[in-house]
Amino acid sequence: MNKIDIRTVNVVQYLQPLREGGSLPAIVKADDGFLYVLKFRGAGQGKKALISEFIGGELARAINLNVPELVFMNLDDSFSKTEPDEEIQDLLKFSVGLNLGLHFLSSAITYDPLVSKVDSLTASKVVILDSLISNIDRTAKNTNLLNWNHELWVIDNGASLYFHHNWQTWESHLTRTFPLIKDHVLLPKATSLLEASTAIKQLINMDVITEIISNIPEDWLLNEVDSMSPIEMRAAYIAFLNAKLAMIDTLVKEAEDAR
Numbered sequence: 001m002n003k004i005d006i007r008t009v010n011v012v013q014y015l016q017p018l019r020e021g022g023s024l025p026a027i028v029k030a031d032d033g034f035l036y037v038l039k040f041r042g043a044g045q046g047k048k049a050l051i052s053e054f055i056g057g058e059l060a061r062a063i064n065l066n067v068p069e070l071v072f073m074n075l076d077d078s079f080s081k082t083e084p085d086e087e088i089q090d091l092l093k094f095s096v097g098l099n100l101g102l103h104f105l106s107s108a109i110t111y112d113p114l115v116s117k118v119d120s121l122t123a124s125k126v127v128i129l130d131s132l133i134s135n136i137d138r139t140a141k142n143t144n145l146l147n148w149n150h151e152l153w154v155i156d157n158g159a160s161l162y163f164h165h166n167w168q169t170w171e172s173h174l175t176r177t178f179p180l181i182k183d184h185v186l187l188p189k190a191t192s193l194l195e196a197s198t199a200i201k202q203l204i205n206m207d208v209i210t211e212i213i214s215n216i217p218e219d220w221l222l223n224e225v226d227s228m229s230p231i232e233m234r235a236a237y238i239a240f241l242n243a244k245l246a247m248i249d250t251l252v253k254e255a256e257d258a259r
Contacts (some may be wrong), residue, residue, distance in 0.1 A: 004058060004215050008072040009101070011038065014079050017088055023049065023158070024091055027104055030073065036101035038073055039158065042094025047220040048165060049158035050100045055237065056133050056157025057102070058212045063125055063203045066153040068103040072217060075099055098217050102155060111145035111152065113185050118152045123189040124196035126154060131178045131251040132244040133160040143185045163240065167228050170236055174243040177250060182258040190259060197252045201245075209241045 009030035017026045023043035029035055041047050054070060061067045080092035111118075126145070130138050137159035138144050144156035163173040181187065190196075213234050221230035228236070244251070 004211055006070060006072055006215055007032075008074065008098075009034075009036075010074045011076075011079070011099075014083070014092070017085075024088065026088075028073070028101070030071070030101065035104035035106070036071065036073065037068075037104050037155075038075075039100045039102070040075075040091055040095040041097060041099050041220070042091050045158065045165075047223065051164070051216055051220055051237075052133070052160040053100055053156070053158045054216060055212055055241075056129070056135065056160045057154070058215075059133065059204065059209075059241075060126075060129055060154045060157070062208050062212070063129065063200050065122065065125055065129070066148075066151050068105055068153060068155065071101045071103070073099045073101040098219055105146060105148045105153060108146040108148035108153065111143045111147055111185070113140055113143070113188075116147050116152075118186065118189055120189055120192040121196055121199075122152055123186040124192040125200065126152075126186050127181065127184050127190040127255050128193065128196050128200055128248065128252060129154075130160070130184060131181050131255060132241065132248070133157065134162060134173075134176075134178050134180075135160040136162065136180055138185055139183045140185045145185070161237070161240070164233070164237075167226055167233070167236070170240070174240060175247075177247070177254050179254070179258075181251075181255045184255075187255065187259050190255065193252045193256055193259075197248050201248065204245060206238075206242060209238055209245075213237045213241075 011028045012031050013029040015027045028038045057067045057070050077096045083089040146153040163170045221233050
């Protein structure tokens with residue numbers, strides 16, 4: 001298992017909000033000279049959306065899907081003081097600290113199921129990944145996929161792993177399948193589900209999952225409302241993903257039947 005090496009950068013310039021995202025992500029420049037799409041800890045779903053985004057992105061990378069580089073981004077309090085828009089001002093104020101950035105893919109276009117091309121193995125891997133992480137947000141209405149350099153890129157996994165919004169019931173999710181896969185934008189093109197699941201079984205295991213979970217910043221696991229400790233939460237994420245991996249054949253059959 002390769003160790004994950006997530007870089008940490010500092011935001012040096014706030015460039016523009018991306019209004020199409022419900023959580024108002026923004027394009028920012030970092031001190032490494034690159035542009036990133038910044039996902040804010042102060043947005044609607046808070047730090048939990050960043051955790052989902054991080055886990056989903058790194059699992060996608062582990063199964064050889066294209067994912068923009070993920071970085072941890074420090075945001076200081078100077079940006080909210082010069083921002084004239086009150087909504088953005090509040091967002092910046094509540095997001096001081098460690099956020100998540102995705103490398104900005106300049107001139108990428110949103111995946112369109114009617115015209116964009118994708119091979120069946122890639123489509124099948126994305127479908128299975130989203131079953132494993134219970135991602136409810138990869139539909140024709142909101143594909144959360146990009147085409148860049150004639151390749152499919154996976155972005156926006158923040159609406160996954162929704163069990164963590166209520167830790168008291170998380171164990172009841174361990175044995176659930178994912179019927180909402182029927183709405184997945186890539187399902188019609190996912191004609192290599194068996195081949196994809198074989199590849200995923202070879203690429204994801206307990207070590208890979210543990211390595212990803214161990215890289216979640218401690219700070220993202222701390223809040224006033226959750227009764228579980230960060231150590232317990234990490235163990236729960238690992239248990240959940242291992243349970244889903246053990247059910248992969250059932251999830252594949254569910255997707256196959258839905259297709």
